[in-house]
Amino acid sequence: MFDTLSERLSGILDKLTRRGALSEADVGEAMREVRRALIEADVALDVVKSFTDKVRNRAIGHEVLRSVTPGQQVIKIVHDVLVETLGSEAKPIDLHAPAPVAIMMVGLQGSGKTTTSAKIGKRLTERNKVKVLLASLDTRRPAAQEQLRVLGEQIGVDTLPIVAGQTPTQIAERAEMAARLGGYDVVVLDTAGRTHIDEPLMLEMAEIKKIARPHEILLVADSLTGQDAVNLAKSFDQRVGITGIVLTRMDGDGRGGAALSMRAVTGKPIKLVGVGEKADALEDFDPARIAGRILGMGDIVALVEKAAQEIDMKKAADMAAKMKKGQFDLDDLADQLGQMKKLGGMKGIMGMLPGMGKMKGQLDGLDEKVFDRQVAIIRSMTPKERRKPELLAASRKRRVAAGSGTRVEDVNKLLKMHRQMADMMKAMGKKKGGMFGGLGSLLGGGMPQVDPAELEAMAKSGQMPQLPPGGLGGMGGGLPTLPKGMGLPGMGLPKGPLPPGFRKK
Numbered sequence: 001m002f003d004t005l006s007e008r009l010s011g012i013l014d015k016l017t018r019r020g021a022l023s024e025a026d027v028g029e030a031m032r033e034v035r036r037a038l039i040e041a042d043v044a045l046d047v048v049k050s051f052t053d054k055v056r057n058r059a060i061g062h063e064v065l066r067s068v069t070p071g072q073q074v075i076k077i078v079h080d081v082l083v084e085t086l087g088s089e090a091k092p093i094d095l096h097a098p099a100p101v102a103i104m105m106v107g108l109q110g111s112g113k114t115t116t117s118a119k120i121g122k123r124l125t126e127r128n129k130v131k132v133l134l135a136s137l138d139t140r141r142p143a144a145q146e147q148l149r150v151l152g153e154q155i156g157v158d159t160l161p162i163v164a165g166q167t168p169t170q171i172a173e174r175a176e177m178a179a180r181l182g183g184y185d186v187v188v189l190d191t192a193g194r195t196h197i198d199e200p201l202m203l204e205m206a207e208i209k210k211i212a213r214p215h216e217i218l219l220v221a222d223s224l225t226g227q228d229a230v231n232l233a234k235s236f237d238q239r240v241g242i243t244g245i246v247l248t249r250m251d252g253d254g255r256g257g258a259a260l261s262m263r264a265v266t267g268k269p270i271k272l273v274g275v276g277e278k279a280d281a282l283e284d285f286d287p288a289r290i291a292g293r294i295l296g297m298g299d300i301v302a303l304v305e306k307a308a309q310e311i312d313m314k315k316a317a318d319m320a321a322k323m324k325k326g327q328f329d330l331d332d333l334a335d336q337l338g339q340m341k342k343l344g345g346m347k348g349i350m351g352m353l354p355g356m357g358k359m360k361g362q363l364d365g366l367d368e369k370v371f372d373r374q375v376a377i378i379r380s381m382t383p384k385e386r387r388k389p390e391l392l393a394a395s396r397k398r399r400v401a402a403g404s405g406t407r408v409e410d411v412n413k414l415l416k417m418h419r420q421m422a423d424m425m426k427a428m429g430k431k432k433g434g435m436f437g438g439l440g441s442l443l444g445g446g447m448p449q450v451d452p453a454e455l456e457a458m459a460k461s462g463q464m465p466q467l468p469p470g471g472l473g474g475m476g477g478g479l480p481t482l483p484k485g486m487g488l489p490g491m492g493l494p495k496g497p498l499p500p501g502f503r504k505k
Contacts, residue, residue: 042257
């Protein structure tokens with residue numbers, strides 16, 4: 001979503017960090033470029049003006065222009081103002097109310113209300129450990145109630161039984177009664193939408209609000225609609241009174257202006273963002289972390305959270321134990337490749353590491369299907385060959401290549417990659433360290449002790465946070481080591497070959 005804006009802002013701020021001292025003219029020129037970048041990203045004009053004015057006023061202060069690192073100071077100011085624009089602090093769904101807590105979902109037709117309602121039900125059930133009831137009040141769209149029922153079955157969350165002929169207000173009354181009698185903690189009300197805002201829609205929303213007395217009224221808005229989403233939020237807030245916003249399709253190729261504008265224009269927090277169509281593709285909206293992503297600082301916290309959800313902790317602990325013994329066979333490699341794919345592949349992982357935004361051009365050329373091909377090669381081997389790769393002579397390699405639909409050259413590349421990683425495992429078994437060591441061992445041995453204040457200061461200054469021993473690598477040691485010259489932040493663009501096993505499309 002923010003790729004284009006991130007690329008533009010990173011380029012502008014990089015120019016400032018290359019200069020030893022800054023003048024007011026330098027700051028003014030940078031702010032004009034920032035203004036153009038924000039307008040191109042479809043950010044509301046009044047938000048753009050407020051943003052650039054705040055940054056300029058703070059950046060031309062005596063303490064910045066005379067600072068030892070004025071460029072870094074300006075980046076910190078831009079980061080701080082960006083966080084303020086996005087809402088300062090994360091505000092999750094508020095459940096602090098007598099049960100059953102009613103959450104009313106509103107928005108236009110096609111924005112993703114029904115899917116988002118199901119995602120919220122799954123999220124609250126699994127993370128907050130509460131009992132949730134889903135209820136569809138959409139009597140206008142064909143099969144809308146049936147859609148929510150099917151989604152509820154898929155995610156294991158109860159739905160209100162469908163009674164034909166009832167009005168939305170009658171369904172709301174029945175949902176509230178069923179939630180109370182059934183001992184539910186939360187009831188999610190999926191209301192009907194329209195193709196556009198009209199008076200009947202607003203009157204219906206007001207009636208449902210009066211009956212259900214919702215603790216949260218969440219507006220579901222499609223982030224790809226740009227400034228129309230901002231106008232939509234203002235209209236619903238004026239007539240119904242929303243308490244928060246859920247932005248859907250944040251994984252799309254939109255310009256990101258809606259996310260930057262909605263909080264500033266409406267004053268309502270963005271609470272959640274949809275990042276895919278799967279039932280678990282819903283994330284908290286954290287202004288500081290989103291600002292870090294936009295400015296190319298990465299999002300280490302999100303990477304660790306995602307890893308904690310996706311990685312089998314027992315497997316991670318077992319892998320850590322094998323690493324200490326220097327053991328790493330092709331079955332282990334297949335597991336690591338599978339874990340990498342779950343985390344979004346090489347591009348997904350690199351995109352969350354600080355300073356890796358500059359590598360976007362190189363990462364775009366990576367063929368991520370290489371993971372599938374490599375797993376296919378490993379699965380074409382016998383169990384004995386996977387345990388002892390040295391058994392793979394020329395004839396066996398030809399058989400494996402034919403069985404996996406690849407070439408002997410691909411088999412050789414995989415074996416070379418495995419040898420490199422096995423050597424790394426042995427080295428790591430003897431000593432700590434190595435940035436791309438093993439996320440599996442990190443998680444298997446407990447979360448690292450990191451000073452939050454230190455992390456925050458480093459993130460705001462654009463520096464790379466100091467990762468714990470074991471690093472954030474291959475889910476038990478499986479991420480291919482970065483080639484020499486593939487630089488970290490401050491070392492410029494990467495040089496040299498791509499990571500082992502990858503090739504240009």
